[in-house]
Amino acid sequence: MIRTISAKPNRANSGRCAACAVRSLSICGALDQSDLAEFERISRHVRLGPREGLFAAGQAASSVHNLTEGVARLYKLLPDGRRQVIGFALPGDFLGLAPSDRYSFSADAIDSVSVCRLSREAFTHFIGQRPHFLIRINEFAARELMLAQEQMLLLGRRTAEEKVAAFLVVWRERLKQIDDDRQTIALPMSRQDIADYLGLTIETVSRTLTRFEREEMLVIVAGGVRLLDPARAEAMAAA
Amino acid sequence: MIRTISAKPNRANSGRCAACAVRSLSICGALDQSDLAEFERISRHVRLGPREGLFAAGQAASSVHNLTEGVARLYKLLPDGRRQVIGFALPGDFLGLAPSDRYSFSADAIDSVSVCRLSREAFTHFIGQRPHFLIRINEFAARELMLAQEQMLLLGRRTAEEKVAAFLVVWRERLKQIDDDRQTIALPMSRQDIADYLGLTIETVSRTLTRFEREEMLVIVAGGVRLLDPARAEAMAAA
DNA sequence: GTCGCCGGTTGATCCAGATCAAGTTCGGCG
DNA sequence: CGCCGAACTTGATCTGGATCAACCGGCGAC
Known part of the structure; x- marks a missing residue:
């Protein structure tokens, strides 16, 4: 039975x-x-x-x-x-x-x-x-x-701005790979999660995203961001 | 031929x-x-x-x-x-x-x-x-x-003091594993290498080691350090 | 020897990002 | 609807570690 x-x-x-x-x-x-x-x-x-x-x-x-x-x-x-x-x-x-x-x-x-x-x-x-x-x-x-080695480079040697930009670029790429290729990058994780991933504080992540929005690199939307200037983000992420 | x-x-x-x-x-x-x-x-x-x-x-x-x-x-x-x-x-x-x-x-x-x-x-x-x-x-x-994940934790969330202490403890453990179990921890890499490993500057590594020596946790010797108080180093490395 | 150089140390100052402290927005729920 | 709390944003201030600047000491070249 x-x-x-x-x-x-x-x-x-x-x-x-x-x-x-x-x-x-x-x-x-x-x-x-x-x-x-x-x-x-x-x-x-x-x-x-x-x-x-x-x-x-x-x-x-x-x-x-x-x-x-x-x-x-x-x-x-x-x-x-x-x-x-x-x-x-x-x-x-x-x-x-x-x-x-x-x-x-x-x-x-x-x-x-x-x-x-x-x-x-x-x-x-x-x-x-x-x-x-x-x-x-x-x-x-x-x-x-x-990926872990890339993240070590990010954590050890990149600025806050570079960290956030690189995160968005890499995350977008990963979403694309699993066929979630929308203009809006979904960010299901909290700001605190992102901060703890990038070795930053929640305030720095928030401020950096706000600044990116002010500079018209992206728009912050519910549950994610929409990249207006992917090339600029990629340039920041690269160096 | x-x-x-x-x-x-x-x-x-x-x-x-x-x-x-x-x-x-x-x-x-x-x-x-x-x-x-x-x-x-x-x-x-x-x-x-x-x-x-x-x-x-x-x-x-x-x-x-x-x-x-x-x-x-x-x-x-x-x-x-x-x-x-x-x-x-x-x-x-x-x-x-x-x-x-x-x-x-x-x-x-x-x-x-x-x-x-x-x-x-x-x-x-x-x-x-x-x-x-x-x-x-x-x-x-x-x-x-x-190891890479442990290093991410170190790079993202530990202080300079914790980084240096953790580095010494982990390095000593690795040397021990390959049968180089002397009291003196050999450090064949330069201060710059250590700094670039820990996401610090050479000055911070140098100052931190000097302070550890002043606090009698270790002695700096040619080509390495001698740990006087391994327990203290391990405590620092742990948290 | 002694000169020059390289790796390391030490000191003074600076600043990116942390910390502290309010707001604000929004979705859930009585 | 309006209240609550959680997530997020924004502002003011602080500080750990970076940066800038000497200086030291050992050693290899000559």
């Missing part, structure tokens, strides 16, 4: 992965039909509301996650409460490259988020059987690492 | 990898006897003097490197010359996780450095045949990524 119940969600979700809108963007892009069926069997679809946590730093890293919908913030905290947002995860992003058995950062939903959750154990076994999948994971890791 | 000449260095170096002091620390720790022979065949041993470049950002990423001796600095430059050191590579470290076909950062020798250099092509082929090796590479990538 228990076996039947536990099998049920999988049957109900049959084809879930095959129908996944972000499959080709995600690590699952490297999986064929039969791989996909197995992946679906070992993964569980989870929905989270705004502000709900996916996992927290220090917890046993029992699961890996594949984001399919929404935006998540990834961050680290110092004992006194200072926070560094180390990234924003978008659909297609994989959260599970951990070198230890504990999460080294926390992740929570910004808006409504959907993820595929797999036990780390099952995931490790799964990848061990599939070298092409491992290569894919590797590519993702290398890309993450390059 | 050409074939004989090109085979010669390999024969001369036979057993080079088997005798490698840092093999167990490096990605090669995942290789068995026969893997190792093949790895040796496709790799070339290169020595570099102080300040010599391993590769530069923007160049075609034709090689991957495995550091076996010495210390290298990895860094990114902005068009106006501002520099961010994104890491220091020690024996056992692997430089080759690139998501694109161009190097995204530059690397050069700080002191005398030895590396194993492999063509990216041969390396890609090599790992494709060896899933256990891929898993090892993955572990290295995950560790790199975690």
